[in-house]
Amino acid sequence: MILITGATGHFGKLTIDFLLKKGVKTSQMAAFVRNAEKAADLSKMGIKVLIGDYNDYDSLVNAFTGIDKLLFVSGTDLPNRTKQHERVLKAATAAGIQHIIYTSGEGKIEGPESPLWTFAEAHIKTEKWLKESGLTYTILKNSLYMEYIPYFIGNVLETGTIYLPAGKGKISVALRSEMAEATATILATEGYENKSYHFVNTEAYGYEDVARYITEITGKTINYISPTEEEFRETLKQQGKAIPEEYISILLAQAQGVGEVISDDMEKLIGRKLTPMKAFLQEVYQVS
Template identity: 85%
Template sequence: MILVTGATGYFGKLTIDFLLSKGIKASQIAALVRNAEKATDLSKKGLKICIGDYNDYPSLIKAFSGIDKLLFVSGTDLANRTSQHEQVLKAAMAAGIRHVIYTSGEAKTEGPDSPLWTFTEAHVKTEKWLKESGLTYTILKNSLYLEYIPYFIGNVLETGMIYLPAGNGKISAALRSEMAEATAVILATEGHENKSYHFVNSEAYGYEDVARYITEITGKTINYISPTEEEFRATLQQQGIAIPEEYIAIILAQARGDGEIVSDDMEKLIGRKLTPMKAFLQGVYQRG
């Protein structure tokens, strides 16, 4: 039995759909959710619905009973997810789960001096705990989703520019759907025990590339301007724009080159080339 956590989120739902398309029977898949009402579509597909919360250890023990493979989707509560993850792993060990597949994060720099430490601290500790736990594990080091790029660059067709303090840094962002498909391959097959995979694109892109691609796609000239962090924050303040601090951290990490890791791991898993940046942007900005 495979249990997918975060089953009502985008990534969890996509992974379940890919599992079903790859021939895994619905009766062999369980979905961990906090609210049964939000899982009616999953229930209609024939999945077993388990109610559980990363903050509720007894609920995890109950949900994990009889599970062979656990897709452990990392929590989104940044302030509490390190302690949540510790509970999930303790429950997995207590319930006798055979194999844990964990969605971690990809970054060149992993330490308190990284702008991404707010994100990566839980990942670094969870990976360490997994490797020390005696559980069979597979670690998926996920990059930024390509789908986030339009949010980072804003309404460029109106402003005519991308204004971000990312310097010449590049990012090997990949489609969330392709990450979910590769995850489903790992869940549905053997041979992934005690391995780590880089869930990143096979090419890294800078915002100069993004500006050029959108220019080519739309015919509207888009320029990339990279201010200093101080200039960027001052501009946001002057314009009354509020951007979550964690988004700024991602951009600053890109400027340092933390997002430039590339790999063909996902391509080998899904058996084809990954969607490149320009093809993704074509779908977003193509003129009607």
């Protein structure tokens, strides 16, 4: 039995879709969710729905009992994520989970001084705990989803400018759907035990690249300006805009070259070339 946590989220749903395409039956899957109503469609498909929460140890043990493979999607509650993950691993051990596939994060994180430490701390500790636990594990070191790029750059066709404090740093973003497809491959087959995989693209991209691609696609000149952190924050304040602090951290980390790790791990798992940035942007900004 395969249990997918975060099953009503984008990544979880995509992973379930790819498992079905790979021939895994709904009777071989279960979904761990906090809200039964949001999982009604999964239940109708014949997937067993288990209600629980990373903050509730007993619900975790109950859900994990009888499970062979657990897709452990990392939590989104950043202040409490480290404690939540520790609780998940303790429950998995108590329930006798045979194999945990964990969605970690990618990046050259040196320590608490990194702009990405708020994101990375739980991942670093969870990876360490997994390796020391005696549990069979597979670690997926996920990069930023390529789908986030249009959100980061805003309405560039209107402004003509990408204004972000990312410097000349690059990041090897990849499509969430292709990460989910690669994850489904690992869940549906064997041979990935006690290994780590880099879920990144085979090329890293900077916002200069993004500006150039959109210019080529649309015919409208898009410029990239990289302000200092202080200038960026002051501009947001003047415009009355609010960007989550964690997203600013990603941009600052990119400026430091934290996200430039590249790998062909995902291509090997899905059996084809990954979608490049320009092809993705072509879909987003295609001219009718």
